[in-house]
């Protein structure tokens with residue numbers, strides 16, 4: 732039986748596609764995770780699906796595009812994306828997000844940054860208003876492998892509690908991203924909305940950091956699927 736959470740992922744994803752994908756859109760960014768599965772599914776059901784080229788944010792995303800028989804593109808060829816849809820691990824009241832729970836944050840941020848419209852889809856557990864309130868695993872940070880120890884020290888110095896994400900039990904040693912890097916998850920406790928941008932800049936300034944999972948002022952809209960079957964839309 733489909734769980735309420737799964738249903739809420741589906742309704743928000745379907746609503747996001749139905750209300751935002753326009754006839755003039757040609758290039759679509761497809762994010763990663765379990766909620767965007769329904770984004771690809773919905774686009775795959777459209778009679779005009781052949782008019783779109785979809786840009787993936789990682790291995791799983793690429794498979795979603797292929798499985799739904801959508802046209803697959805890449806950022807090298809299409810550097811300007813009309814609209815991108817993605818999930819989130821947590822969303823604050825300004826639509827800043829923590830992303831990277833699935834270790835795809837670098838490609839996700841590249842696609843979001845290239846998109847004219849960036850739409851978040853998530854079930855209502857993710858919309859807490861303050862980053863770090865519900866998502867307790869920390870901010871995902873992609874780092875060059877041989878810099879991890881240096882960056883662990885630097886993150887501790889700015890008040891974080893960092894750990895290298897383990898690949899166990901599937902793999903001994905750290906998770907390796909689609910880009911061949913490590914992920915550090917760094918808990919900063921609750922991050923006030925006014926502090927998110929500054930924290931992101933501090934982490935980005937550390938040499939060896941490739942990208943952070945803090946998506947600051949990137950999303951224009953979020954579609955939140957509620958357990959009662961309704962969808963809440965938030966815009967900035």
Ligand SMILES: O=C(CO)[C@H](O)[C@H](O)COP(=O)(O)O
Pocket residue numbers: 762763764765766767817818819820829830831832833834835836839
């Ligand atoms: O950032 C991500 C992957 O890196 C995902 O978008 C995020 O983890 C949300 O996933 P889900 O829709 O399964 O909750």
